[in-house]
Amino acid sequence: MQDAVRGFIALAAQIGLNFDFLTSPFEVRMWLDGMATTLVLVALTIPLSLAGGVVLAAALTSDRPWLAGPARAYVELTRNTPTLVQLMFTVLVVNMLISQALGGAQNNPLGAYFWLVAVVSLHVAALHAEALRGGIEAVPSTTIEAAKGLGFSRLEVLRVVELPLALRTALPAIVNNLVNLVKLTTIGYAVAVNEITYASLMIWTQRDNVVELMIVLLVFFSAINLAVARIGAAVERRLALPGFGQ
Numbered sequence: 001m002q003d004a005v006r007g008f009i010a011l012a013a014q015i016g017l018n019f020d021f022l023t024s025p026f027e028v029r030m031w032l033d034g035m036a037t038t039l040v041l042v043a044l045t046i047p048l049s050l051a052g053g054v055v056l057a058a059a060l061t062s063d064r065p066w067l068a069g070p071a072r073a074y075v076e077l078t079r080n081t082p083t084l085v086q087l088m089f090t091v092l093v094v095n096m097l098i099s100q101a102l103g104g105a106q107n108n109p110l111g112a113y114f115w116l117v118a119v120v121s122l123h124v125a126a127l128h129a130e131a132l133r134g135g136i137e138a139v140p141s142t143t144i145e146a147a148k149g150l151g152f153s154r155l156e157v158l159r160v161v162e163l164p165l166a167l168r169t170a171l172p173a174i175v176n177n178l179v180n181l182v183k184l185t186t187i188g189y190a191v192a193v194n195e196i197t198y199a200s201l202m203i204w205t206q207r208d209n210v211v212e213l214m215i216v217l218l219v220f221f222s223a224i225n226l227a228v229a230r231i232g233a234a235v236e237r238r239l240a241l242p243g244f245g246q
Helices: 002-014 025-060 065-079 083-101 112-137 141-149 154-191 196-207 210-239
Strands: none
Touching (some): 025 154, 083 154, 141 154
16 A cells, blocks of 8 residues: 555656655544545535525425514525635634633533534525525415315425425525535634645645645545535436426
């Protein structure tokens, strides 16, 4: 394995690329931990954002103003402000207030990692909600009336009729949001979460190999998002209904 690594380093050096950090066990471990952290972040935030999007979409389309109003305010605030600003606000302001309420930072179990997951999930959930809201409103009124005629409650109409049909209409937008979510995990560098961008930053400040690590970052995130897009396209084909949303 070491011979293969040295061979790769020598080959890269011939075309002017510096991957000497691969000879440092500490830097390699930090880099691999960063990759693993990013993958875990993606695995956590995708389902959380989808669940949040469904809840927010249900609230947005509710006929109860006390539910729809706050949901609309949240969606507008979230999608109209930068995700990085939201993260910095929660870490530097909200988390500080929680620490003060608990008697000090040592008593606060919430750290930067928690806030990164929460902010990215909730930010993308707002985008999902808007996509699903459009899909729900596109469901023909005759379909809804037919479900009500069968004795379905409002919640059952939403769960059994509107959301499944809305998902088919909103799926391309939702997949696009998930691609964006993968890229948003990189804002963790701003609060020292050891995701792949932060780990690479720590390495290139010592090695001066920005170009090499940026190439790796581009390939790494391209591979993840290619997988997300392929899975989304497969789900879209699987759920397609002839004559609906086409």
